[in-house]
Amino acid sequence: MKVTDILHRCFRCGYCKFPSNYEDFNCPSYVTYRFETFSPGGRMWVIREWLDGRLETSNRFKEILYSCATCSNCVNHCAFPDFRDMLLDVFRYAKEKLIDEGDVPPPVRDYLTNLYKFKNGFGIPQKKRFEWAEEVEDYDSKKHNYLLYVGDEACFDPVANNMARSTVELFKKINVPFGILTTREISDGLEAYNLGETELFKEIAKRLLEIFKEVEAKKIVTISPHSLYVFKKIYPAFFDMDFEFYHYTHVIRENLSRLTNSKIFKKISYHDPCYLGRYLKDYTTVRDILSFFCKDFLELSRNKKNSLCCGGGGGNFYTALTQKNLENSAKKRIVEALELGVDCLIVSCPICLVMLNDAKKTLGLDDKIEVMDVSEFILKYV
Amino acid sequence: MMQELIQGLKDIVGGEYVSTHLEDRFFYSRDGGTMESFEPDVVVLPQDSNQVSKILSLANKNKVPVYCMGAGLTLSGLHRAISGGILIDMKRMDKIIEVNERSRYVVVEAGISQGKLQAYLKKNYPHLKHSMPDAPPAATIGGNVAIHGSGHLSFLGGFHSDMVTGLEVVLADGRIIRTGSCSVSNYWFAKAPLPDLSGLFLGWFATTGIITKVGLKLYPAHPLSDVRVLICEDPKIMEEIIFKVTDLNIAEDIITWMTPKPDWARGFLHCNVIYGAKTKDELIFKRDLLFEQVRDLIDKKVTGFLPLLPFMKKRFLDVPGKDLVRFADVRKGGGFEYVGAMIPTNLFSDAYKLGLDIAQKHKVAYSLGSRIIGNSHSMMFFYAYAFNRADLADVKNAQNALYETNKKVIDIGGIPWKAEIPAQKEILKKMDKNTKGLIFELKKLLDPNHIMSPGNLEE
Numbered sequence: 001m002k003v004t005d006i007l008h009r010c011f012r013c014g015y016c017k018f019p020s021n022y023e024d025f026n027c028p029s030y031v032t033y034r035f036e037t038f039s040p041g042g043r044m045w046v047i048r049e050w051l052d053g054r055l056e057t058s059n060r061f062k063e064i065l066y067s068c069a070t071c072s073n074c075v076n077h078c079a080f081p082d083f084r085d086m087l088l089d090v091f092r093y094a095k096e097k098l099i100d101e102g103d104v105p106p107p108v109r110d111y112l113t114n115l116y117k118f119k120n121g122f123g124i125p126q127k128k129r130f131e132w133a134e135e136v137e138d139y140d141s142k143k144h145n146y147l148l149y150v151g152d153e154a155c156f157d158p159v160a161n162n163m164a165r166s167t168v169e170l171f172k173k174i175n176v177p178f179g180i181l182t183t184r185e186i187s188d189g190l191e192a193y194n195l196g197e198t199e200l201f202k203e204i205a206k207r208l209l210e211i212f213k214e215v216e217a218k219k220i221v222t223i224s225p226h227s228l229y230v231f232k233k234i235y236p237a238f239f240d241m242d243f244e245f246y247h248y249t250h251v252i253r254e255n256l257s258r259l260t261n262s263k264i265f266k267k268i269s270y271h272d273p274c275y276l277g278r279y280l281k282d283y284t285t286v287r288d289i290l291s292f293f294c295k296d297f298l299e300l301s302r303n304k305k306n307s308l309c310c311g312g313g314g315g316n317f318y319t320a321l322t323q324k325n326l327e328n329s330a331k332k333r334i335v336e337a338l339e340l341g342v343d344c345l346i347v348s349c350p351i352c353l354v355m356l357n358d359a360k361k362t363l364g365l366d367d368k369i370e371v372m373d374v375s376e377f378i379l380k381y382v
Numbered sequence: 383m384m385q386e387l388i389q390g391l392k393d394i395v396g397g398e399y400v401s402t403h404l405e406d407r408f409f410y411s412r413d414g415g416t417m418e419s420f421e422p423d424v425v426v427l428p429q430d431s432n433q434v435s436k437i438l439s440l441a442n443k444n445k446v447p448v449y450c451m452g453a454g455l456t457l458s459g460l461h462r463a464i465s466g467g468i469l470i471d472m473k474r475m476d477k478i479i480e481v482n483e484r485s486r487y488v489v490v491e492a493g494i495s496q497g498k499l500q501a502y503l504k505k506n507y508p509h510l511k512h513s514m515p516d517a518p519p520a521a522t523i524g525g526n527v528a529i530h531g532s533g534h535l536s537f538l539g540g541f542h543s544d545m546v547t548g549l550e551v552v553l554a555d556g557r558i559i560r561t562g563s564c565s566v567s568n569y570w571f572a573k574a575p576l577p578d579l580s581g582l583f584l585g586w587f588a589t590t591g592i593i594t595k596v597g598l599k600l601y602p603a604h605p606l607s608d609v610r611v612l613i614c615e616d617p618k619i620m621e622e623i624i625f626k627v628t629d630l631n632i633a634e635d636i637i638t639w640m641t642p643k644p645d646w647a648r649g650f651l652h653c654n655v656i657y658g659a660k661t662k663d664e665l666i667f668k669r670d671l672l673f674e675q676v677r678d679l680i681d682k683k684v685t686g687f688l689p690l691l692p693f694m695k696k697r698f699l700d701v702p703g704k705d706l707v708r709f710a711d712v713r714k715g716g717g718f719e720y721v722g723a724m725i726p727t728n729l730f731s732d733a734y735k736l737g738l739d740i741a742q743k744h745k746v747a748y749s750l751g752s753r754i755i756g757n758s759h760s761m762m763f764f765y766a767y768a769f770n771r772a773d774l775a776d777v778k779n780a781q782n783a784l785y786e787t788n789k790k791v792i793d794i795g796g797i798p799w800k801a802e803i804p805a806q807k808e809i810l811k812k813m814d815k816n817t818k819g820l821i822f823e824l825k826k827l828l829d830p831n832h833i834m835s836p837g838n839l840e841e
């Protein structure tokens with residue numbers, strides 16, 4: 001089935017905007033903008049008009065397309081199983097066309113330019129990527145079980161970087177033999193793919209795979225679920241490859257016996273990241289770890305496949321389109337966690353970590369709740 | 383003038399919630415049904431009653447038309463801006479203001495979705511529920527009561543407009559008024575014993591005011607529920623089944639359905655009887671009562687209970703049910719529209735035959751059914767026709783079938799519900815002259831500048 005075959009099949013019924021129990025809107029871009037055009041069905045209808053030439057490319061149209069956080073809530077909740085798996089392909093198809101026209105919003109253009117020039121989306125020279133990791137060994141296939149792929153956000157964003165540092169420290173503490181690509185790591189390219197710049201994505205992916213091969217990597221561990229997803233599901237669609245991929249929480253769970261099982265008396269909850277949860281259907285790893293340590297693990301009512309996205313996916317971490325208005329999903333998430341009565345909201349994705357920490361600060365709730373990733377949490381409290 | 387008006391709207395709700403973009407005007411110009419597009423000049427998203435009041439004052443001063451949309455899910459294109467102007471999307475007004483547990487009512491802002499209210503009650507008041515339509519969960523409470531909707535408790539409680547205990551409404555000049563007990567007391571418990579002003583706003587297609595708050599009856603939510611499906615081949619027998627089952631009075635919801643797909647359902651009439659219970663014993667007792675009630679028909683071999691696999695049971699008990707929405711894809715084309723006709727229950731056979739004849743004549747993919755309302759005083763009989771949106775001839779064919787259905791429904795003594803504009807005209811044609819005159823006078827009184835949903839309820 002071609003993406004253009006399903007465009008007219010959207011009934012604009014709006015199931016895709018909700019979680020399974022319908023408790024509130026669950027499409028982060030719709031939560032921010034609140035115009036129907038920013039909902040999944042709205043996108044379908046507007047894209048159809050645009051492809052048929054009844055709407056021209058405009059700034060609004062570009063904003064509608066690029067504020068999709070690729071959270072995949074719509075794919076999971078659209079009422080039509082025959083075509084819902086293709087919703088994001090439709091949105092990407094339209095973005096690819098915009099890229100072909102060379103007409104994308106300035107923050108998208110800036111991100112892609114950075115990626116092209118610097119091999120990371122931050123536009124920071126590559127030599128600074130691992131300034132924080134001078135103590136970490138370069139990956140050596142003979143010595144190390146795992147190659148730790150850290151990724152752009154956890155290397156360059158100061159808040160997300162805490163997550164990388166903690167993971168490194170924790171891996172050392174539990175004697176996991178690992179190394180990093182001290183001089184060679186580059187972006188995983190997922191956001192280029194999501195933003196419709198497929199050629200740049202392919203170029204980056206090809207190079208990264210060559211690097212993985214050059215260092216004879218076998219087991220690759222990622223910090224970001226976004227990296228894990230693109231390695232496991234998108235790269236193989238373009239390239240032959242033979243690696244094993246893991247998320248850092250998989251390694252922690254494997255090695256739980258090396259940590260003391262001291263029960264932590266904190267009320268905590270977990271925010272499922274879209275790319276580990278809805279995309280890779282892993283809802284258990286982090287819960288296994290947290291329940292190993294915590295007596296009071298509480299579930300947010302929007303959890304697992306119903307998780308409310310932080311709004312950072314699909315390049316929005318860089319472009320901030322989902323953060324344009326006062327209301328946004330990250331703030332809603334913090335309020336939900338507070339209403340649940342937890343002291344600490346755990347994440348397992350660098351983008352969620354930054355988005356939710358920002359939201360907490362903007363809401364002036366810094367002293368009311370902690371937002372931290374699994375490694376930070378274990379290091380601080382176990 | 384338009385520029386000034388738009389700036390005025392931005393001052394009221396904030397710039398980010400006002401749009402004149404072509405993309406938004408396009409999307410809001412129509413719905414998922416067959417009715418042609420009418421673009422508003424501007425779409426605005428207010429957050430509270432005061433903002434709605436200011437928007438209407440401004441529009442009234444400038445004599446600019448105002449249309450109102452909840453989720454735009456009627457499929458009859460009722461929110462379309464026939465004369466352009468302002469379209470208000472109500473969905474930012476979605477707060478739950480009060481639940482009165484003992485008096486079993488809830489007060490909500492009108493733009494709240496059915497889904498949000500359902501989830502809130504399940505979580506916080508699991509022993510209470512409201513009557514959900516089978517519309518997609520985005521449908522708003524305000525939009526649904528405004529068109530006399532019906533749903534899962536309609537056999538118990540009648541139309542959803544009957545379940546209204548009070549309203550807050552913004553009039554065309556911006557005045558905010560209340561109807562029912564909440565106009566006198568702090569409590570929103572009933573429309574009685576006052577003059578029932580709610581009737582001025584229910585069934586008027588937003589031509590008399592914009593509902594901003596709704597007091598709505600809640601009902602006991604039983605922990606257990608079950609569904610039994612009676613089948614027969616003769617619509618006259620179905621009339622008999624409905625009479626018997628409604629006489630028993632155990633059901634919360636009674637739905638009939640007739641579709642050519644799946645194959646095993648073709649040619650049969652089905653009646654789903656849904657009931658709740660506090661205990662397993664009560665559930666079994668009700669099941670046995672139901673069996674006894676129709677035993678003579680079963681003995682005559684004119685009806686029987688459909689054996690139900692667990693997945694079918696779950697589908698029938700899902701609230702809202704997704705079967706009807708999925709009908710939109712039978713032509714792989716993203717569309718259906720239905721005539722929902724309010725018909726006295728005794729006309730079941732005529733209503734059914736009418737649907738089959740029209741479906742055959744127009745060769746349109748159909749699904750027929752009905753929901754029994756308020757102890758069988760009436761039913762909402764639906765004639766749903768699917769079409770492929772990418773095929774304009776197919777859309778036109780469905781539109782013709784709908785138009786003819788509306789006319790025939792009136793001929794047999796029913797009244798099209800949530801009527802498309804052409805069907806509104808047909809209803810008015812048939813209406814008692816003095817009644818119609820009063821409707822027009824009331825509209826004029828409440829909206830002297832004719833800014834409220836012009837094009838609706840007009841000859």
Ligand SMILES: Cc1cc2nc3c(=O)[nH]c(=O)nc-3n(C[C@H](O)[C@H](O)[C@H](O)COP(=O)(O)OP(=O)(O)OC[C@H]3O[C@@H](n4cnc5c(N)ncnc54)[C@H](O)[C@@H]3O)c2cc1C
Binds near residue numbers: 472
């Ligand atoms: C698959 C499917 C199944 C359905 N099943 C049912 C069902 O079981 N029962 C049922 O009742 N309906 C059903 N419907 C019809 C319809 O979707 C619902 O009635 C829905 O609740 C309408 O609400 P809305 O918010 O979409 O209203 P809209 O379509 O937005 O508006 C309906 C009308 O009310 C006016 N209006 C909206 N909000 C206000 C307000 N605040 N104040 C004044 N006027 C207002 C509008 O101008 C318009 O005239 C179904 C529809 C579909 C697509």
Ligand code: SF4
Binds near residue numbers: 011074
């Ligand atoms: S994407 Fe699916 S669920 Fe969403 S409006 Fe379209 S058909 Fe309905």
Ligand code: SF4
Binds near residue numbers: 040075
């Ligand atoms: S992927 Fe997420 S953000 Fe994008 S349209 Fe679907 S629900 Fe909305």
